[in-house]
Amino acid sequence: xxxxxxxxxxxxxxxxxxxxxxxxxxxRLVGGAFEADPLNLIDDAALLAGREGQQxxxxxxxxxxxxxxxxxxxxEFIAKKMLxxxxxxLAGMGAKPIAYMLGFGVPAEIDEGxxxxxxxxxxxxxxxxxxxxxxxxxxxxxxxMTLSLxxxxxxxxxxxxxxxxxxxxxxxxxxxxxxxAALGLLAHQDKIEDQxxxxxxxYLLPEPRCALGETLxxxxxxxxxxxxxxxxxxxxxxxxxxxxMELDANSVPLSAATQTVIEGDPALLDVALTGxxxxxxAFTAAPANRAMIEEAAHSAGVAVTRIGACSExxxxxxxxxxxxxxxxxxxxxxxx
Amino acid sequence: xxxxxxxxxxxxxxxxxxxxxxxxxxxRLVGGAFEADPLNLIDDAALLAGREGQQxxxxxxxxxxxxxxxxxxxxEFIAKKMLxxxxxxLAGMGAKPIAYMLGFGVPAEIDEGxxxxxxxxxxxxxxxxxxxxxxxxxxxxxxxMTLSLxxxxxxxxxxxxxxxxxxxxxxxxxxxxxxxAALGLLAHQDKIEDQxxxxxxxYLLPEPRCALGETLxxxxxxxxxxxxxxxxxxxxxxxxxxxxMELDANSVPLSAATQTVIEGDPALLDVALTGxxxxxxAFTAAPANRAMIEEAAHSAGVAVTRIGACSExxxxxxxxxxxxxxxxxxxxxxxx
Numbered sequence: 001x002x003x004x005x006x007x008x009x010x011x012x013x014x015x016x017x018x019x020x021x022x023x024x025x026x027x028r029l030v031g032g033a034f035e036a037d038p039l040n041l042i043d044d045a046a047l048l049a050g051r052e053g054q055q056x057x058x059x060x061x062x063x064x065x066x067x068x069x070x071x072x073x074x075x076e077f078i079a080k081k082m083l084x085x086x087x088x089x090l091a092g093m094g095a096k097p098i099a100y101m102l103g104f105g106v107p108a109e110i111d112e113g114x115x116x117x118x119x120x121x122x123x124x125x126x127x128x129x130x131x132x133x134x135x136x137x138x139x140x141x142x143x144x145m146t147l148s149l150x151x152x153x154x155x156x157x158x159x160x161x162x163x164x165x166x167x168x169x170x171x172x173x174x175x176x177x178x179x180x181a182a183l184g185l186l187a188h189q190d191k192i193e194d195q196x197x198x199x200x201x202x203y204l205l206p207e208p209r210c211a212l213g214e215t216l217x218x219x220x221x222x223x224x225x226x227x228x229x230x231x232x233x234x235x236x237x238x239x240x241x242x243x244x245m246e247l248d249a250n251s252v253p254l255s256a257a258t259q260t261v262i263e264g265d266p267a268l269l270d271v272a273l274t275g276x277x278x279x280x281x282a283f284t285a286a287p288a289n290r291a292m293i294e295e296a297a298h299s300a301g302v303a304v305t306r307i308g309a310c311s312e313x314x315x316x317x318x319x320x321x322x323x324x325x326x327x328x329x330x331x332x333x334x335x336x
Numbered sequence: 337x338x339x340x341x342x343x344x345x346x347x348x349x350x351x352x353x354x355x356x357x358x359x360x361x362x363x364r365l366v367g368g369a370f371e372a373d374p375l376n377l378i379d380d381a382a383l384l385a386g387r388e389g390q391q392x393x394x395x396x397x398x399x400x401x402x403x404x405x406x407x408x409x410x411x412e413f414i415a416k417k418m419l420x421x422x423x424x425x426l427a428g429m430g431a432k433p434i435a436y437m438l439g440f441g442v443p444a445e446i447d448e449g450x451x452x453x454x455x456x457x458x459x460x461x462x463x464x465x466x467x468x469x470x471x472x473x474x475x476x477x478x479x480x481m482t483l484s485l486x487x488x489x490x491x492x493x494x495x496x497x498x499x500x501x502x503x504x505x506x507x508x509x510x511x512x513x514x515x516x517a518a519l520g521l522l523a524h525q526d527k528i529e530d531q532x533x534x535x536x537x538x539y540l541l542p543e544p545r546c547a548l549g550e551t552l553x554x555x556x557x558x559x560x561x562x563x564x565x566x567x568x569x570x571x572x573x574x575x576x577x578x579x580x581m582e583l584d585a586n587s588v589p590l591s592a593a594t595q596t597v598i599e600g601d602p603a604l605l606d607v608a609l610t611g612x613x614x615x616x617x618a619f620t621a622a623p624a625n626r627a628m629i630e631e632a633a634h635s636a637g638v639a640v641t642r643i644g645a646c647s648e649x650x651x652x653x654x655x656x657x658x659x660x661x662x663x664x665x666x667x668x669x670x671x672x
Contacts, residue, residue, distance in 0.1 A: 034386065042576050043498050044425035044560060045395035045489075050370065050386010059381035060437040061473045062484060068475070089380035101396040103439065103484040137397045137484075139404070144477065148398060148439040148484035153381075162379050224380060240378050 019104065019138045022119035028099075028132025034154055036099040038134045046135040048099070048152070057095035057153040057160060061086050062103075065145040070188070075114050076121030077204045078147070083125050084206045085227065086151035088279040091213035092225035094161035095153030097129050102136035103148030110145075129210060159217045161283070166222035166241035170284035172308040173220075173293065175209050177255040178230050182275020183268065192268070198257040206279035211300035216283055219293055223283035229274045231331035233282055234308075235316050241284075244313030249273065249327075250320035253305040273321075274331040284310055355440065355474045358455035364435075364468025370490055372435040374470045382471040384435070384488070393431035393489040393496060397422050398439075401481040406524070411450050412457030413540045414483070419461050420542045421563065422487035424615040427549035428561035430497035431489030433465050438472035439484030446481075465546060495553045497619070502558035502577035506620035508644040509556075509629065511545050513591040514566050518611020519604065528604070534593040542615035547636035552619055555629055559619035565610045567667035569618055570644075571652050577620075580649030585609065585663075586656035589641040609657075610667045620646055 020041070027038035034054065037047040050056065063082050065071040083100065090097055102122075106115075126132055134152070184203030187194035194200050208225070216223055222241055226233045230252065238245040252273060254262070262269050285293055290306075297304040318324035356377070363374035370390065373383040386392065399418050401407040419436065426433055438458075442451075462468055470488070520539030523530035530536050544561070552559055558577055562569045566588065574581040588609060590598070598605050621629055626642075633640040654660035 039498065042500055043429065044563075045393045045429045045431070047496060048386075048392040048394060049493060050384075050388075050390065050392065052386075052388055054386065056384040056386065056392075057381045058384060058437055058470060058486075058488075060439055060471060060484075060486060062439040062441050062475045062482070064441060064475055064477050064482075066478055093379065093381045095381070101394055101486050103396055103398040105398050105400060105482060134394060135396060139398045139400055141400050141480065141482070142402055143479040146398070146400075146441060146477070146482045146484075148396075148473075148482075150394075150396060150437050150486040152394075157385060160383060162375065164378055227380075 019115060022115050023133065026119060026122055026126060026133035028126070030099055030132045034098050036132060036134055038132065041135060053157050054154050055157050055160065057090055057093050057155055058150060059086055059089035060148065060150045061089065062146065062148045071145055073204060075118040079118045079121030080125050080205055082147045082149050083122060084208045085279065086149050087129055087208035087210055088206060088225040088227065090151055090153040091208045091210045092161065092223050092281055093155065094159060094213045094217045094223060095155045096214055097131040097151065097153045097210060099132050099134040099152045101134050101150040104136060104138040105141040105146040107145060108140040155217070161213070161216060161220055161223035163222050163224040163237045164240035166237060166243060166284040166310050168243050168310050168312045169286070170221055170310040171287055171290065171306045172234070172245060172247070172282065172284050172310060173304050173306055174226065174230070174253065174280055174282050175212055175297065175302050175304050176207070176280040177253045177258065178278055178280060179258050179272020179275060180255050181206065181277035182271050183258055183261055185277065186271070192261055194257070196257050198255065203277060206277065208279055209281045209302055212281055212297055212302050215296040215300050219289050219296055220283040220285045223281055226278040226280050226282050227276055229276050229331055230278065230282070231274050231316060231327060235331065237282065238314065238316055244311045244315055244317065245308055246311065246317045246319060247308040248319045251305060251307040253303065270327055270330055273327060355451060358451050359469065362455060362458055362462060362469035364462070366435055366468045370434055372468060372470055374468065377471060389493050390490050391493050391496065393426055393429050393491055394486060395422055395425035396484065396486045397425065398482065398484045407481055409540060411454040415454045415457030416461050416541055418483045418485050419458060420544045421615065422485050423465055423544035423546055424542060424561040424563065426487055426489040427544045427546045428497065428559050428617055429491065430495060430549045430553045430559060431491045432550055433467040433487065433489045433546060435468050435470040435488045437470050437486040440472060440474040441477040441482035443481060444476040491553070497549070497552060497556055497559035499558050499560040499573045500576035502573060502579060502620040502646050504579050504646055504648045505622070506557055506646040507623055507626065507642050508570070508581055508583070508618065508620050508646060509640050509642055510562065510566070510589065510616055510618050511548055511633065511638050511640050512543065512616040513589045513594065514614055514616065515594050515608020515611060516591050517542065517613035518607050519594055519597055521613065522607070528597055530593070532593050534591065539613060542613065544615055545617045545638055548617055548633055548638050551632040551636050555625050555632055556619040556621045559617055562614040562616050562618050563612055565612050565667055566614065566618070567610050567652060567663060571667065573618065574650065574652055580647045580651055580653065581644055582647065582653045582655060583644040584655045587641060587643040589639065606663055606666055609663060
């Protein structure tokens with residue numbers, strides 16, 4: 001047992017000097033609506049100054065090797081997935097990323113090359129998504145690598161998108177395509193063939209819809225990112241909003257790669273509709289906003305598709321599927 | 337492999353419904369300098385509104401069973417220790433606690449009674465330290481319980497206490513007593529006797545010096561919490577401030593329980609001076625402030641003791657000890 005390690009810089013540098021070496025360059029002073037100051041990762045905490053009229057949006061996800069990723073995945077992909085699943089949560093709230101705090105729990109036998117590659121993955125994504133490392137903690141874990149990330153974004157006060165704000169009569173939309181990552185996981189496990197490699201890529205490297213999330217402020221009523229599977233997450237949204245959602249299974253956008261796999265084994269459609277790790281956005285909006293939403297999505301560089309509608313009532317109903325009850329059962333969502 | 341669980345509320349409620357049940361009551365709307373809104377833990381993120389003239393202070397620590405605590409420690413103590421080590425970081429920065437994000441990685445076989453006890457420990461400490469649960473993530477881990485916490489506090493802009501701000505000529509102070517927790521760990525391992533139980537208590541349940549940290553704004557130059565051991569952390573402070581620190585080992589405040597143990601085995605003094613987990617504050621201040629600091633500490637309800645002084649130069653020198661080099665070697669701090 002050792003004392004906690006207080007910060008990336010504190011504590012036993014003989015063990016963790018290499019972490020300071022690779023992570024300190026990721027610390028960024030970030031300006032904009034909020035001023036983030038990592039204090040060069042020297043202190044036990046970092047600073048963030050707020051502005052009137054803005055709200056911070058905070059989200060936290062833990063990822064564990066063997067549960068959320070494979071320990072032998074490329075370190076760059078592990079780093080990016082960890083960051084991106086959190087950015088996806090911010091996107092679902094319509095927030096713009098600012099900074100993140102990193103909990104880095106790795107086995108002592110991890111070598112320097114692994115850490116360098118992990119840090120380079122973070123560096124690339126920081127630049128792509130415009131945020132900086134604000135601080136964190138590194139610990140040596142006895143077994144499974146465990147990563148914990150708190151991501152911080154900002155929204156104009158009152159503009160945050162919540163999953164509880166859907167209204168009866170709203171269209172239900174999703175971004176991108178659904179099911180690729182769930183099938184990508186099967187490909188990763190050698191259970192199906194993924195000729196193009198697209199499905200595996202979608203599993204390893206989610207595309208958080210940050211730009212779309214921001215543009216949906218004022219256009220969408222409710223929004224969230226799809227991480228537990230489309231049907232389960234629609235169930236969460238219906239429940240939080242106190243209404244019913246009707247999903248047209250035939251409208252759900254599928255990639256060419258997913259369509260190919262489903263043609264080979266039609267039962268895999270259910271995996272696509274209920275599997276996790278999509279990190280697309282689901283959102284609802286008044287039908288009057290259809291054209292503006294199409295335009296916003298176009299400018300954000302992602303397709304959006306209407307897949308259903310909200311009504312008075314409760315639960316998720318599914319049309320266009322031979323056995324909706326089976327599908328609901330598979331979704332793992334049990335509160336219809 | 338399952339998709340990430342997006343929030344305490346999201347995902348597979350058959351497994352984690354009990355967590356929502358016990359954690360949702362901990363979510364608090366917190367006012368004051370910042371307005372924190374956990375959105376009832378329904379969404380994937382929470383809100384925090386800033387105010388002009390205030391800065392947020394963010395810190396993150398991970399605790400792993402078998403490394404930072406024992407898996408069979410009482411769940412109330414595990415919960416409180418996790419919260420308190422983070423509050424101690426805030427105290428070291430002079431920040432007032434506002435809220436926290438919780439990463440809760442527990443083995444699937446953890447039972448409901450354990451979670452209820454864990455949550456009750458959090459509830460008690462939230463009330464004691466005046467902060468609220470803002471959000472987080474729960475995951476089932478295959479092996480070691482892993483807890484990750486991001487604590488958020490606030491300071492008036494420019495008033496934050498840094499470890500890099502010590503000045504030559506400053507006194508060096510510590511709060512409370514040093515070494516109790518390191519000896520408490522030995523007692524926990526049945527390596528020494530702890531007749532009063534005080535040492536074990538100090539190991540299991542740190543006392544973050546939040547009130548003292550806040551009152552030191554404007555009085556102290558540099559501050560930090562002592563988590564890696566007194567001598568190692570003075571080394572960090574000396575290094576960050578670019579000066580030398582001279583420690584008088586005879587001045588280091590020891591509790592009656594620690595004195596008793598050291599009388600029985602004088603070699604344990606070195607454990608007290610170099611062991612981790614104190615969670616006291618170390619700070620430096622101009623000699624002119626001595627009386628005001630004594631008064632501030634009195635009003636914060638904790639003793640403070642002068643244990644040395646800062647000067648031009650580098651590294652930590654130790655007086656009043658038979659073998660300072662041995663002590664420095666034991667501290668694990670290698671950058672003198």
